[in-house]
Amino acid sequence: MTSVPVPASEAPTAEPSGTKIGPVVIAFVVGSAVSIGLGVYGRLHTPTGYAVNIAGFSNGPAAKAFLASIVMALAILQIVTAMGIYGRIPLRGAWVSPLHRWSGRLAVLISVPVAVHCLYALGFQTYDGRVIAHSLFGCFFYGAFVFKMLILTRDDSPKWALPLAGGLVLSGLTALWITGVLYFLVA
Amino acid sequence: MKHRSPLVTLAAVAVAFIIMFTVNMLVSPPGGSSAEPVGASTAPASSAPTHPTTSAVATPSASAIDEAKKPAGLYRARGSRTTIGWIVLEDGSQVGIQTAAADSAAAPELNPESPQVTANGESLDAKPINGDEDL
Amino acid sequence: MTIYERRTDSLPISRRTVIMNTGLAAAAIAGLSSCTVYGSAPASEPSAAGSGEASGATGGSKELTVKAADIPVGSGKVFPDAQTVITQPKAKEFKAFSSICTHQGCQVDAVTTTINCPCHGSKYSITDGSVVNPPAPKPLPEKTIKVEGDNLVVT
Numbered sequence: 363m364t365s366v367p368v369p370a371s372e373a374p375t376a377e378p379s380g381t382k383i384g385p386v387v388i389a390f391v392v393g394s395a396v397s398i399g400l401g402v403y404g405r406l407h408t409p410t411g412y413a414v415n416i417a418g419f420s421n422g423p424a425a426k427a428f429l430a431s432i433v434m435a436l437a438i439l440q441i442v443t444a445m446g447i448y449g450r451i452p453l454r455g456a457w458v459s460p461l462h463r464w465s466g467r468l469a470v471l472i473s474v475p476v477a478v479h480c481l482y483a484l485g486f487q488t489y490d491g492r493v494i495a496h497s498l499f500g501c502f503f504y505g506a507f508v509f510k511m512l513i514l515t516r517d518d519s520p521k522w523a524l525p526l527a528g529g530l531v532l533s534g535l536t537a538l539w540i541t542g543v544l545y546f547l548v549a
Numbered sequence: 550m551k552h553r554s555p556l557v558t559l560a561a562v563a564v565a566f567i568i569m570f571t572v573n574m575l576v577s578p579p580g581g582s583s584a585e586p587v588g589a590s591t592a593p594a595s596s597a598p599t600h601p602t603t604s605a606v607a608t609p610s611a612s613a614i615d616e617a618k619k620p621a622g623l624y625r626a627r628g629s630r631t632t633i634g635w636i637v638l639e640d641g642s643q644v645g646i647q648t649a650a651a652d653s654a655a656a657p658e659l660n661p662e663s664p665q666v667t668a669n670g671e672s673l674d675a676k677p678i679n680g681d682e683d684l
Numbered sequence: 685m686t687i688y689e690r691r692t693d694s695l696p697i698s699r700r701t702v703i704m705n706t707g708l709a710a711a712a713i714a715g716l717s718s719c720t721v722y723g724s725a726p727a728s729e730p731s732a733a734g735s736g737e738a739s740g741a742t743g744g745s746k747e748l749t750v751k752a753a754d755i756p757v758g759s760g761k762v763f764p765d766a767q768t769v770i771t772q773p774k775a776k777e778f779k780a781f782s783s784i785c786t787h788q789g790c791q792v793d794a795v796t797t798t799i800n801c802p803c804h805g806s807k808y809s810i811t812d813g814s815v816v817n818p819p820a821p822k823p824l825p826e827k828t829i830k831v832e833g834d835n836l837v838v839t
Contacts, residue, residue: 409788410578411788412576412723413573413723414569414572414576414721414722415719415722416719417718422722425722463554466558467561470558471562474562475565478569478570479569479573482570483723507562510555512555514555516551516552517551517552572719576721
């Protein structure tokens with residue numbers, strides 16, 4: 363097969379299938395900046411020991427555990443609908459995509475009071491492995507979420523980018539749930 | 550850029566963060582404002598300072614102390630020469646300190662039902678402290 | 685086409701979007717209005733020091749008197765109203781410490797074989813108040829304890 367010369371103007375940024383990696387790199391950089399920013403805030407801010415959260419619980423960690431578990435449940439809905447959208451499980455219907463988007467929006471919005479409570483009352487802590495992990499994943503989760511949202515603004519991302527982003531968000535949240543809620547319930 | 554709604558979502562999340570941080574910065578620490586003693590060197594509260602015995606406005610807190618119910622609470626009497634502060638507890642016990650110029654002495658006993666005492670030759674009316682006074 | 689139809693046709697936003705957004709906003713407002721503050725401010729030491737000095741000035745020192753028999757051997761007991769924890773590491777040997785955890789000011793709440801703080805898991809030795817488990821940065825300050833007959837007096 364003879365090779366067809368590619369016009370110079372098209373060669374540098376285009377991947378073989380017409381996808382672009384540049385925006386993915388930019389999304390990664392912006393996401394990382396968000397993660398680092400949260401970590402820096404958590405370190406610089408003097409933890410107050412108290413924060414606002416929804417009422418009706420006996421203490422802060424209990425309120426956070428409740429909200430975070432709702433977020434986790436919505437995240438499970440996220441991965442299920444995502445698998446349906448990608449045809450991995452037989453989930454069909456026009457409702458699958460909107461459900462994925464809205465459950466995702468709801469999940470991340472509910473996570474915000476939890477994250478702010480942790481950041482404001484406790485800050486970025488390093489006194490044992492669990493809190494180091496929780497602090498790191500907390501920063502990572504929002505960076506990964508920003509990364510995913512930015513990838514979604516374009517149609518020309520490489521096809522691995524979106525599943526990777528979604529997977530990172532889910533993993534981050536799961537790690538947060540384990541180091542936070544599970545510890546609270548079991549320890 | 551093809552799709553805008555992910556950016557709308559990002560904006561909503563950013564706004565949510567800002568709102569939550571602002572709300573947190575606006576609330577005051579639970580347990581009431583710092584346990585500022587009423588009057589000059591009031592006698593010590595007999596309970597832990599982390600839970601000041603005040604009848605001040607109850608702070609909305611899940612770890613709140615019991616609300617002081619009348620006649621329990623803080624009282625203050627002020628005259629031209631003398632200032633007296635009392636802490637009255639729910640079981641009726643009280644501590645109080647009477648200050649005149651530079652001297653401090655134990656306060657005369659206060660009957661919250663009839664809050665008039667005599668000190669240093671003048672008659673003083675003790676008033677309960679509600680927390681909105683300008684002391 | 686009626687005027688009514690024309691007006692809704694020219695709106696940039698669909699009815700469904702309005703309803704969904706209103707629902708979300710209502711949920712958000714409901715959430716925001718059912719909030720409270722959780723936690724304890726850590727700055728309890730200044731007021732503790734302040735009232736300690738005031739008690740000295742008025743001459744009535746704050747003492748805690750308890751029956752020695754109330755303190756289990758090899759363990760201890762917390763007296764939250766007096767901010768004191770008393771331990772008996774060995775039979776007839778008593779120690780007293782402040783019960784304010786040096787991490788973020790919570791009161792320790794239980795003594796097993798260590799003095800334990802419920803907030804973040806700090807643990808202190810019943811022998812000398814030193815930190816056995818973080819995150820406490822400093823040991824519990826000791827208080828003076830005297831045996832008077834069947835009682836223990838802590839100042």
